[in-house]
Amino acid sequence: MRADTVNQGIGLTTVHRIIDRSSGDMLVVTGDAYQRQRGGGMLRDNAAWQGVATAVEMRREALRSLRVPELLPLGDAVPPELRFE
Numbered sequence: 001m002r003a004d005t006v007n008q009g010i011g012l013t014t015v016h017r018i019i020d021r022s023s024g025d026m027l028v029v030t031g032d033a034y035q036r037q038r039g040g041g042m043l044r045d046n047a048a049w050q051g052v053a054t055a056v057e058m059r060r061e062a063l064r065s066l067r068v069p070e071l072l073p074l075g076d077a078v079p080p081e082l083r084f085e
Contacts, residue, residue, distance in 0.1 A: 010073055015056060017071040022062035027055040 019026045019037070028035045030052045032043045 012054075013073045014068070014071050017073075018063075018066060018068065019056055019058055021066055021071070022058040024056060024058035024062075026057075027053075029053045 016026060018024075025037050029043070032048045034040055034043065
């Protein structure tokens with residue numbers, strides 16, 4: 001893992017906030033489980049995803065009113081002393 005992890009998660013957090021404000025949906029699949037905006041679940045018995053897959057859906061008309069800089073998690077970024085290794 002890189003030594004500089006202070007920006008880790010900012011992209012995913014910002015995308016999640018955009019989706020939330022645009023009445024969209026996000027799907028994250030990893031291992032044998034998945035999570036959506038409104039819940040999650042387990043994949044079939046013999047299914048397992050090696051890695052992480054994401055998919056997003058957004059309403060185009062809702063995107064016009066968004067101000068992305070206001071959604072950036074600048075004040076709640078992960079402190080550099082936290083490590084996810």
